[in-house]
Each structure stands twice: as structure tokens, then as C-alpha cells.
Amino acid sequence: MSETKGLTRQQMADRVALEFQDGWIVNLGVGIPTLCSNTDIGDRDIIYHSENGVIGYGPIAAEGAEDLNLVNAGGQNANWKLKGQKGGGIGGAMDLAACAKRVFIILEHVTRDGSPRLVQRCDLPVTARGVVTLVATNYGLFQPTGSGFVMREIAPGFTVEEVRAATGAPLIAAEDLRAMRMAAS
């Protein structure tokens, strides 16, 4: 994985895991979200669910401790296919996006060639419409509003202008904009 600016993948996952409330049942998508299961969630009771039917899993198994009949599964990606691609990899992403009470997105703020991943209008085939609660990136924490993103928190080392320049949609700094909160560890 190439070097990315701002938060690490685990830190992004840790930030989203801070949102999880006692008693929630949470499905973690493949990739960065899976790292949430490594986060210390203190005394909150969080039940992790995987769309292959596993309920109540914990941190990623160490090599040698795996059960070959037990896997975690993913699919919670905003992009299930490329534009013009024939077929795709939906997995459970559409079911989760349409049916979950809250949808959190974790992604790197820009693509490898520096293009923004937060855009005004998604020109890739959508997984579901208007369902996203919060977006965490290596640059900050964002709330989609329909016309743009409200930045609620900003990662260390960034200015609002830098984040705005890397975002493909209107970006509004929240009145109470604060430094990115990190999981207590």
C-alpha cells in the first residue's frame, strides 16, 4: 500500500469505531472498515456481523489461529463496478447500504493519481442513493448534505483550504470544526 497523507488506515477505522454506540450491530466491509474490529471499543457492547452469516466476531485472526470454515466477508464499497464495465462485484453492498440504519464510509480522500473521491455527483454506478451518514477519510470527517460536505473534523497537519482543494464538491467547514478525534487507546 502506497504512503498516504494524514491518518493511517487503522486510524480512519478507529475514528469511525468511535461512532459505534453500545448495543449496535455493525457490518464491516472488506478493506479499511474491517480494521474497525481491531479497535479497542472499551466497555461498549458492539456485535460485528458479516453477510455470510457470522455474528459476533472479534479482531482479525492471527495466522495459525484461523478456522478454515469461518471467514469474514466484505463488499461495503461505494463502487461495485467501473463505468462501462460489464458485470460487477456487488456482494452484499447493496443490501447493506439500502437496509442499514446508518451507513459509514471509510476511504482515502484522493485516488492514487490525486483525484478527489468525494464528488458533487457520483459518475460511477451507485450502490444506493442518499444513505450515507458520515464519511471518514485520511483528511477528516465529513457529513454529506446533498449539496456538498460539511467537514466536522480535520486530520492533523491539514488546513481547510488544503482539504477543500482535494475535494470535488462544495466543502463547508463546520462552525464547531475540531481536530480529528482519535480512539482512546
Added chain:
Amino acid sequence: MTQKSKQVATFQEAVRDIPDGATIAFGGFAMPGVPFNLIKALLEHGARQLTLVANTTGGAQQPRMPDIGMLVENGQVKKVICAFTAATRPTDVLPFTKYYEAGEVEAELVPQGTLAERLRAAGAGIPAFYTPTAVGTELAERRETRVINGREYLLEYALPLDYAFVRARRADAFGNLQFHRSQRNFNPVMATAARVTIAEVDEDILPAGSIDPDMVHTPGIYVNRLVKVPPLPEGLWPTRRQERRR
């Protein structure tokens, strides 16, 4: 129970009557619960013009195990109905993709939960149902939707099967099945949706009635044939998952 045992001696015998044009589902999700031995027997059997239903067309991991992609390569497949017809990472090209792009096989892409529910509906005798999944996406274009209590839902139809191939840890001679961990995944709904369900079983087949009824996951009334998976190297068993390298 006095019924005759459903155990058959070989995978070849278990799939022998499958005709050309059959609709067959394969259980499993990643490695667990995939009936690799029955898929291998179907490759050898050679039935053609098949419609195959599974979570994925396979081939994303090494070592490669028998999968839909191999049946496509073998010229046996007319259509696939899957939740993945491409890998999660679009840059990772599945063996299936080449044939699909060349128009040599049809594919119907179905969200995972919708796929499970279409199978469950078929097993329960429900012809169709409404779901919020895929509303507003290109999968719902030009299809029937209905607003129920203020929310839009998409009409989906049941998916009945001719055959289901499943893999269980334990079975008795009546066909009562017990799965282990995430082996269970699609297997129980597929068993109910099929006219003929064939199970490959990890452990020795037990005498009928020897599994505690409270511990049965799929009742034997849904299961028609059982084959015990032989030990390695004759039988195929899940292996540690590795990312495919190119």
C-alpha cells in the same frame, strides 16, 4: 426412521442424472461450504447449457478450486446468476470475465441478500417479494417498483432450482444436515429451493436419527443424496485463503 439411506458411493454417481439445461446452485461463500467435489464431478460429467447459481463465479484465490469459471471454460454454461460476476477490486480480473465479455455466457448480477431471499422464497412457495435493495441503482432500471408505507421497493422473483449442491460437516442417513461455522451461508436456502439436493459431507454419514433434532440445520426432507468427502488427496477440502497473484 426406516427410510433407506440417501448415501451414494461416489460424486460421479450423485450427479449422473443431471440433464443438459439444468439450473444448479452451488452453496458456499469464499471457501467454507463450497461443494468442490460435486462441482468437480459436474466438470467430468459434462452436462451443457447449464444455468448456475452461486455467490460468485470463483477464481479470486489461489490455489484455484473447482468453480463456475472452470465450467464456463469447459463450455458447459449458458448463464450464471451471482452476487459477484467480477471481483470486488475491478482491476482483479476473474477467469469468468473473459468469456462474459466475449458474449459466450450470460450473467445476471443479483445483490447477495436478494439472491438469498429469492432462493428462500422459492423454497417457501412464495413467487415474488419486494425489497428496498437496489432501488435507485442501474439494477432497478425499467423494473417494477412499488411504494409501500412511503418507501420505494423493487419487485424480485423467486429462484427455483433443479439441483442444489451443498457441503455440510455432518449428516445422518436420512439427510439431516449440520453445518460448521460459516459453511452454513447459502446452503440451507439452496437446499429448500431445489427439486434435488445433493450434499457432500465432511464426516462419516451417521445412522438416521442420530443427530439431535434440535441441532439439525437443514432437515433431511430437503436432501436427496449424500456423499462422504474422502480424505486428501482424493477429496477436495478448504485450504488457507490466499490472494490471487498475477
